[in-house]
Structure formats: structure tokens, C-alpha cells
Amino acid sequence: MSDPMKPTLLVVDGHSLAFRAFYALPVDSFTTRDGQHTNAIHGFLSMLLLLLANEKPTHLAVAFDKSRVSFRTREYEEYKGNRGETPVEFKGQVPILQEALQAMGITVLEKDDYEADDLLATLATRGEASGYRVLLVSGDRDTIQLVDDEVTLLYPNSQGVSQLKRYDTAAVIERYGIRPEQYPDVAALVGETSDNLPGIPKVGEKTAVKWLGLYGDLDGILEHADEIKGVVGQNLRDHREHAVRNRKLNRLVRDVPLDVELDALESKPIDLEAIRPIFERLEFRTLMERITKLVTGEASAAAAAPVPPVATDQPAPEAPKAARAVGDELAAWLERAVAAEPAGLGLHLEVLDGRVIGAGVATRTETLEVQWQPGRAELAPFEAWLASAAPKIVTDAKGQLKALQRSGLAFDGLVVDPLVAGWLIRPNLQEKNLSDLVERYLGERVPEGDPAQLVPAEDEASGPPELAWFSARLAPAVLAAMSEGTRRVLADVEMPLVPVLAAMELRGVTVDHAQLAELSTSLGERAAALAASAYAEIGREVNLGSPKQLQEVLFDQLGMPKTRATKTGYSTDASALADLQDSNPHPFLGLLLEHRDATKLRQIVDALDKSIAADGRIHTSYGQIGAATGRMSSNDPNLQNIPIRTEEGRRIREAFRHGEDFAELLTADYSQVEMRIMAHLSGDPGLIEAFNAGEDLHRFVGARVFGVEPADVSPLMRTKVKAMSYGLAYGLSAFGLSKQLRIDRAEATQLMKDYFERFGAVRDYLRGVVEQAKVDGYTETIFGRRRPFPDLNSPNRVLRENAERAALNSPIQGSAADLIKLAMSRTEQALAGAGLRSRMLLQVHDELIFEVAEGESEQVEQIVRDAMAHAADLLVPLDVQIGRGASWDDAAH
DNA sequence: CCTCGAACGTA
DNA sequence: CGTACGTTCGAGGG
Numbered sequence: 001m002s003d004p005m006k007p008t009l010l011v012v013d014g015h016s017l018a019f020r021a022f023y024a025l026p027v028d029s030f031t032t033r034d035g036q037h038t039n040a041i042h043g044f045l046s047m048l049l050l051l052l053a054n055e056k057p058t059h060l061a062v063a064f065d066k067s068r069v070s071f072r073t074r075e076y077e078e079y080k081g082n083r084g085e086t087p088v089e090f091k092g093q094v095p096i097l098q099e100a101l102q103a104m105g106i107t108v109l110e111k112d113d114y115e116a117d118d119l120l121a122t123l124a125t126r127g128e129a130s131g132y133r134v135l136l137v138s139g140d141r142d143t144i145q146l147v148d149d150e151v152t153l154l155y156p157n158s159q160g161v162s163q164l165k166r167y168d169t170a171a172v173i174e175r176y177g178i179r180p181e182q183y184p185d186v187a188a189l190v191g192e193t194s195d196n197l198p199g200i201p202k203v204g205e206k207t208a209v210k211w212l213g214l215y216g217d218l219d220g221i222l223e224h225a226d227e228i229k230g231v232v233g234q235n236l237r238d239h240r241e242h243a244v245r246n247r248k249l250n251r252l253v254r255d256v257p258l259d260v261e262l263d264a265l266e267s268k269p270i271d272l273e274a275i276r277p278i279f280e281r282l283e284f285r286t287l288m289e290r291i292t293k294l295v296t297g298e299a300s301a302a303a304a305a306p307v308p309p310v311a312t313d314q315p316a317p318e319a320p321k322a323a324r325a326v327g328d329e330l331a332a333w334l335e336r337a338v339a340a341e342p343a344g345l346g347l348h349l350e351v352l353d354g355r356v357i358g359a360g361v362a363t364r365t366e367t368l369e370v371q372w373q374p375g376r377a378e379l380a381p382f383e384a385w386l387a388s389a390a391p392k393i394v395t396d397a398k399g400q401l402k403a404l405q406r407s408g409l410a411f412d413g414l415v416v417d418p419l420v421a422g423w424l425i426r427p428n429l430q431e432k433n434l435s436d437l438v439e440r441y442l443g444e445r446v447p448e449g450d451p452a453q454l455v456p457a458e459d460e461a462s463g464p465p466e467l468a469w470f471s472a473r474l475a476p477a478v479l480a481a482m483s484e485g486t487r488r489v490l491a492d493v494e495m496p497l498v499p500v501l502a503a504m505e506l507r508g509v510t511v512d513h514a515q516l517a518e519l520s521t522s523l524g525e526r527a528a529a530l531a532a533s534a535y536a537e538i539g540r541e542v543n544l545g546s547p548k549q550l551q552e553v554l555f556d557q558l559g560m561p562k563t564r565a566t567k568t569g570y571s572t573d574a575s576a577l578a579d580l581q582d583s584n585p586h587p588f589l590g591l592l593l594e595h596r597d598a599t600k601l602r603q604i605v606d607a608l609d610k611s612i613a614a615d616g617r618i619h620t621s622y623g624q625i626g627a628a629t630g631r632m633s634s635n636d637p638n639l640q641n642i643p644i645r646t647e648e649g650r651r652i653r654e655a656f657r658h659g660e661d662f663a664e665l666l667t668a669d670y671s672q673v674e675m676r677i678m679a680h681l682s683g684d685p686g687l688i689e690a691f692n693a694g695e696d697l698h699r700f701v702g703a704r705v706f707g708v709e710p711a712d713v714s715p716l717m718r719t720k721v722k723a724m725s726y727g728l729a730y731g732l733s734a735f736g737l738s739k740q741l742r743i744d745r746a747e748a749t750q751l752m753k754d755y756f757e758r759f760g761a762v763r764d765y766l767r768g769v770v771e772q773a774k775v776d777g778y779t780e781t782i783f784g785r786r787r788p789f790p791d792l793n794s795p796n797r798v799l800r801e802n803a804e805r806a807a808l809n810s811p812i813q814g815s816a817a818d819l820i821k822l823a824m825s826r827t828e829q830a831l832a833g834a835g836l837r838s839r840m841l842l843q844v845h846d847e848l849i850f851e852v853a854e855g856e857s858e859q860v861e862q863i864v865r866d867a868m869a870h871a872a873d874l875l876v877p878l879d880v881q882i883g884r885g886a887s888w889d890d891a892a893h
Numbered sequence: 894c895c896t897c898g899a900a901c902g903t904a
Numbered sequence: 905c906g907t908a909c910g911t912t913c914g915a916g917g918g
Binding site: 025030031032038039042282283284285286287543545546547548549568600603604607623626627628629631632633634635636637638640641726727728729730731732733734735736737739740801805806808809810812813817845 | 905906907908909910911912913914915917918
């Protein structure tokens with residue numbers, strides 16, 4: 001192995017790589033406005049940037065062929081003679097590429113009479129002699145002969161140029177069965193059609209390698225040519241001069257007279273300003289970003305990066321070498337570690353195909369590696385520790401807990417998931433993974449296996465012990481950065497929830513494929529019929545899913561008045577179409593709306609159908625750190641946005657069923673949680689009374705607002721008040737209210753005025769939230785969850801007002817999220833504690849869905865109702881509505 | 894190939 | 905000119 005401290009010389013065959021990029025990337029999509037093709041340049045530079053980032057060469061050069069003629073063409077004039085004319089689209093790119101490279105401060109080499117590969121050979125030879133580690137990048141197989149202990153070849157695979165295969169001596173032997181220096185002999189025998197160099201007929205790689213094994217080298221083979229039997233033997237004798245000639249031509253020249261010294265190839269920092277004009281001309285925006293990132297280590301010049309709380313220039317401690325132990329030794333290690341770290345040990349599980357195959361355990365100074373397989377008695381101490389309440393720190397624990405459960409391993413004692421903790425501190429999803437956290441809270445970097453999979457260097461990547469070690473050290477740093485309230489939310493709300501979510505995801509929910517398939521077909525037929533009618537109305541076929549094409553139809557062809565402006569034109573959304581239908585009735589509009597409905601539903605149905613797993617169930621993933629307010633999200637697929645408002649939509653919910661071993665689904669939802677939270681937070685006596693009266697909320701509020709008896713509140717009054725109440729929590733304006741209720745501005749303003757007159761504390765509270773947040777810089781939920789609002793004092797009005805509305809909403813939405821999260825952990829606990837088989841499956845913000853076992857219905861209802869209603873003690877009661885049925889739809893109430 | 898915006902489903 | 909999400913599609917740029 002080569003010494004990592006050596007300087008690294010990277011030499012790239014510019015021509016062959018650019019040429020590969022040219023064919024790998026579509027030319028017509030890489031063309032600037034003025035018609036310059038850039039695919040080869042782009043592909044090449046993209047690959048080069050990846051190489052620079054990953055290999056960090058100390059010295060660097062890119063070699064090009066000077067022309068198509070070289071000493072080889074003089075030697076054998078048919079050499080490369082079968083190659084067609086180089087495409088002009090490619091030719092024109094080479095000088096520009098060279099210009100760009102020079103602007104980047106990279107030495108470009110070319111030499112009359114030689115090919116780029118000869119320059120690679122020469123530099124590799126010189127570099128090795130001067131004590132460099134050499135990396136060559138070329139798409140020409142002849143460069144394989146240059147590989148040795150200090151010279152590694154990176155060779156593009158068939159996919160293109162972004163993935164390079166690393167050939168060191170071992171890799172060459174593995175791939176070809178011969179040593180690198182023998183490769184030219186093989187190539188000589190086999191020939192190279194692309195260079196117009198025929199070899200020995202019927203001799204391929206296998207035969208050539210076999211002969212080399214028998215006779216050592218090409219000379220040996222030719223000496224013994226007479227001994228080789230059969231047609232191939234005869235062919236060898238007949239065409240031996242081919243092999244001799246090929247061998248002569250494919251020997252790379254290792255002493256090209258180059259008037260450049262290696263020292264001069266030292267990598268210089270890239271001057272961003274020098275390359276900017278060229279990149280702008282080539283319209284390389286993302287490449288410019290990548291270079292900027294490479295040079296500055298920052299995302300971009302524009303986004304002002306927050307200053308990390310930890311200085312990054314102190315020396316980072318080295319990860320300790322992982323111990324390995326089994327049996328008594330393992331038990332002793334764990335015992336000592338547990339005693340040494342009362343706050344918890346770091347744990348990181350290695351997962352393959354959803355199962356545990358290994359683990360790393362760590363204190364802040366020591367690590368242990370465990371290779372886990374089921375049924376190994378000597379690992380019992382590890383399993384016992386996992387199952388115990390001994391405190392554990394696991395970053396991004398949910399997925400690992402799932403693997404544990406799949407592998408039949410019991411787990412307890414999760415005290416900190418630094419990822420969740422980090423999110424509580426900065427809920428706007430700044431730190432998305434362990435490595436982000438390590439950078440922010442420890443000021444270090446997690447050594448990574450190459451994310452772009454370009455030549456992964458395994459010895460550098462962090463394994464489970466290192467990751468566990470980072471977690472162990474991260475936890476105290478993250479906890480120290482949390483407020484006391486936030487730490488409480490972590491301990492009381494979030495950590496207990498992690499295993500619950502893992503369990504829910506594993507359970508999944510049964511979905512009836514046949515029902516979905518039937519729905520899909522009928523929706524598809526309806527969509528097709530509606531589309532046909534719509535086309536008939538306008539006399540042509542357009543893509544009804546394309547807002548752009550719709551704009552042509554509506555505003556140009558049908559001459560309708562322009563709707564709300566969007567960035568790309570005019571809105572064609574449902575409300576805009578409804579407005580048009582009012583002003584300019586046209587059958588096309590109705591058909592379009594119905595078509596949208598049908599295709600949207602079908603899309604949902606098809607997506608659901610596709611995500612039904614082999615067990616007949618859909619296993620969504622919950623994003624615990626999904627929303628800044630504290631809510632969860634659901635994805636793959638999203639089960640939190642299954643239609644309910646329309647009849648057709650509800651038919652989708654009919655497809656959600658209880659499993660075979662269960663008797664029914666049970667849904668439990670909080671009624672009007674957000675209004676109840678508002679009542680609690682504002683302390684408004686009127687609102688509190690409304691909830692304590694146990695009467696229909698909107699009727700009660702309507703009676704107050706309109707000054708009538710509750711019995712005299714008309715449906716219209718109730719609707720208005722309901723919209724108003726719900727809008728409050730979102731920072732609704734009179735304008736928005738008037739639009740939603742389709743009433744005029746004056747009426748909306750009056751409604752708001754009347755409302756606030758009766759419920760003044762609500763208005764005061766909402767105002768106070770924003771004012772307080774402007775001072776503090778954050779809002780807080782009932783339970784202490786914080787959300788920062790940096791834009792509240794922004795001079796930009798749009799930004800500021802957006803932040804104000806979000807701030808107003810945050811404690812309400814966030815407190816509701818806290819409530820149901822608490823209720824979930826309690827419910828899970830209580831169901832298990834009561835020894836019931838019934839189990840929680842889904843969460844949809846204010847609703848929980850359970851699968852109930854035969855005979856457990858009453859008990860489950862009791863437990864769920866109790867856990868949800870008493871998740872917190874508010875100034876108003878929490879009302880829980882329960883429904884049961886064979887399907888999700890039936891279970892609705 | 895990737896990113897963006899529009900549209901739309903839920904609470 | 906109402907918050908919070910995730911998904912899908914078409915379009916556009918690289």
C-alpha cells in the first residue's frame with residue numbers, strides 16, 4: 001500500500017475523457033443560447049471537480065493529443081485509420097475546455113508527435129521516481145500497463161464519465177487475470193478494432209491470458225507458436241506479425257521530452273473570478289456553484305452561512321480503534337463503559353437488507369465493534385445491554401430500531417437521538433444527518449465513504465464504531481445547546497415516540513388491491529371520456545395537465561380574461577377556473593375541472609396500489625423531524641393526504657382495511673384541537689365557556705358574534721363563523737376571509753370586528769404571540785417546543801408578514817402536535833401494558849387509526865380515549881371522537 | 894438528469 | 905393577501 005502522506009499527482013487524459021463525456025451526455029441539451037455545444041466540456045469538468053474533491057491531488061495536469069498524427073501513424077499508417085472524422089461538435093469544444101482548464105490554473109499538456117497516453121506514461125514514470133503517489137485517469141485501455149504499486153488508474157465504466165473504476169495492481173489481476181505490465185501483450189494478441197489494429201483471429205482475452213500463463217510473455221508465446229495446436233495455433237503462426245506490430249504500437253513512451261517540471265504541476269487554489277466569465281459564457285451555473293463550494297467549502301456566496309458555535313480549527317480527536325470482544329470480555333467491556341458514561345453509550349447498528357449485521361458501541365473515548373448474527377451465545381451480553389434500560393444514544397434511531405425489531409432483538413433505553421435533538425434546536429431542517437450535526441456541534445468532519453461513489457476508499461469511511469463514537473460525543477454537545485424546555489420536549493415527547501413510530505411503520509396497514517385496481521380503471525375511463533369531450537369543445541387535443549398549454553387555450557383561443565398572475569403566466573388552478581366559469585361560462589372549464597379531479601384521484605390510487613408490499617400492507621415512513629412546527633410528515637407513500645372530502649375520495653379510504661387477524665379498524669380524533677388550544681393559550685373566557693358548555697362550538701360562537709340565541713344561528717351564520725374561527729389560527733386577513741366566503745370586503749371586516757369584540761382575549765393573544773416572538777426571536781408551544789423566526793424583524797415586508805403569520809400559527813399547530821405525540825406514546829404503552837393485541841397503525845395529525853383484535857374493542861376505546869383526552873391538562877377539556885368499521889371510511893364518524 | 898413551479902391532496 | 909406538509913407533472917436548463 002502506498003503512503004498516504006506522499007504527494008499525489010493526478011494526470012488526466014483530456015481527450016479520451018472529454019470524448020467519453022461527449023457521447024455520454026446529450027449534445028442537444030448542452031448547448032448555449034448562441035449555439036455552442038458544451039456537453040464534452042461540462043462532462044469533463046464535472047468529473048474533474050469530483051476528482052479534485054475526492055482525491056485532493058497535490059499536483060495536477062491534463063494531457064491532450066496534439067493532433068491525429070503521431071509517431072505511431074508514421075510507423076503504421078492505418079493506425080486509427082478506421083476512425084471516422086471526429087465530429088465537429090466535439091472538436092470545437094476542446095480548445096474551450098483547454099481555456100477553461102487554464103483559467104482554473106490547471107496545466108494543460110500536449111506534445112507534437114505523441115498521444116496523451118504517452119504523456120501520462122511519462123509523468124507517471126517521473127512522478128513515481130520522485131516519490132509521488134500517481135493517479136491516472138484515462139479511457140484508453142493501453143494505460144493499464146502503467147499501473148503498479150504507486151500508480152493507480154481510474155477508468156470510466158460504460159455508464160459514462162461520472163463513475164470511475166479504480167485499477168490498482170490487485171484490481172487489474174482480478175479483472176484480467178494478469179499483471180498490469182502483461183496487459184500490452186494481451187492487447188497485442190487480441191488486437192484493437194477501434195484503433196484499426198487487428199490481432200490474431202479467434203484469439204480473445206481468455207486465450208491470450210492462458211498463453212501468457214503458459215509461456216510468460218509475448219516473445220515466449222511466439223517462440224512456442226509451433227506447439228500451439230488447432231485453428232488458433234495456425235492463426236497465431238499466420239498473423240504473428242500483427243501481434244508484433246501491435247505490441248510495438250501499444251507500448252507507451254515513458255520518456256517524452258517534456259519541458260515541464262513536476263513542481264510546476266502543483267495544484268493552485270482556483271481563482272473563482274478568473275473562471276467566472278468563461279463559465280458564464282458556457283452557461284454552467286451548477287458547475288460554478290460546485291467550484292465555489294469546492295474552493296470556499298461553503299454552499300454559495302449568496303446564502304450567509306450561520307456561524308457554527310464550535311471553532312473548527314482545533315485539532316479533532318482521532319477515532320479510537322474499535323475493540324472486539326465476545327462472551328465475558330464483551331460483558332466486561334460493556335459493564336465498564338456503562339459505568340463510565342452515565343449519560344449513555346453511543347450505538348450505531350449496521351443494517352443490511354433491513355436486518356442487523358453488526359453494531360458499534362462507544363463511550364466518548366472508546367469504541368467496540370460487534371458482528372451480529374442470530375443465535376450466537378457469546379453475544380448475549382450485547383443483546384442484554386440492548387434490551388436493558390441502560391441509556392443509549394442513537395443518531396437517526398428510527399430506522400435502526402426497525403432493523404432491531406426485524407432481527408428479533410429487544411431494545412430499550414433510547415435517551416437521545418442527536419438528530420431529533422438537533423431538529424428541536426433548529427427545526428428548519430438545517431442539520432439533516434449525523435455529519436451535519438458533527439460539523440455544527442463538534443466542529444469536526446465525519447470521514448465519509450465517497451458519496452458520489454467515485455472510487456470509494458473503504459479504509460477512510462466511518463464504520464459503526466466511529467459513528468457510535470460520534471453519537472456519544474454529540475449528545476452532550478447538543479444537549480448543552482438546548483433550552484430546558486426543549487430538553488423536556490426531547491425527553492418527554494420525542495424520544496418515547498421513536499420506537500412507537502418504528503413499530504407503526506413495521507406494522508403498516510392492509511390495503512385492498514382489488515378495490516384500488518377497480519377504482520383506477522373507472523377513474524381512468526372517466527378521465528379519458530372527459531378529455532375527449534374537452535377536446536371536442538376546443539376542436540383540438542392539448543395536454544390537459546400542462547398549465548402552459550391550458551393558458552393558450554383559455555386566454556388565446558377562447559379569449560378569456562386573464563386570471564391571477566403566476567411566475568410563469570396566469571393561473572389555471574381550480575379557484576381561477578371557477579372564477580372564469582362565473583364570468584365566462586364555457587363547457588370546457590367544467591370538463592377540465594372534472595378531468596383534473598379524476599386524474600388526480602387516479603394518480604393517488606395508482607401510487608397507493610404500487611406501494612402495497614408483499615404482506616398486502618402499505619408501510620409509510622414517518623418523518624419525525626419533518627415539520628418546523630413539530631408535526632410529523634408521512635411519505636413513501638404519504639398517508640396523511642388521502643382524500644376524504646368527495647365521495648370518490650372516500651372510496652379510496654374504503655380500500656384501507658383491518659388485517660385478517662383483526663376484527664375492525666378504530667379511528668380516534670381530537671375534535672377542534674386547535675381551537676381548544678387557542679382557548680387555553682388565550683384564556684378567553686367566552687371561548688373557554690363555549691368548550692365547557694359542551695355545545696356545538698360554531699353555533700355557540702355564532703350566537704355570540706351575531707347576538708342571537710344559539711338555536712337561532714342559521715347554517716350560513718355558522719359557516720361564516722366556522723371559517724373565521726379556523727382562519728384565525730392561520731393569520732387570516734379580511735381580504736382572505738372575504739375571498740373564501742365569497743362575501744365583500746366590508747362584510748368580512750365587520751365579521752372580524754364583531755368576532756374580536758366578543759372574543760377579545762383571542763385577538764390580544766394572537767397579537768402578543770407575534771410581539772413576543774419579535775423580542776425573543778422564537779415562539780414556544782405549551783410544552784416548550786421552540787421555533788425561531790429570523791424574518792420577523794426583516795425590512796422586507798413580504799418576508800416579515802409571512803413570518804408573522806407563521807409565528808401566529810406555530811404555538812397552536814405545534815402544541816397540537818405535542819399533544820398527539822404524547823398521546824401516541826401513552827397509548828402504545830397502555831395497549832401493550834394491558835396485554836392487548838390491538839395496535840396503533842397510523843397518525844394523521846389529529847387522528848389515530850388502530851387495528852382492533854376480536855373482543856378488544858371496548859378496552860381499546862377506553863385506553864385510547866383516556867390517553868388522548870388526558871395527554872395534557874388544559875383550561876378546556878379535550879374531546880375525542882371514536883369510530884369503528886371494517887374500513888378507514890367506515891370507521892369515520 | 895436534475896430542479897423548479899404549479900397544482901392539489903390532507904390536517 | 906391563511907399555516908403545515910408530500911407527490912406528481914410539465915417545463916426548462918445544464
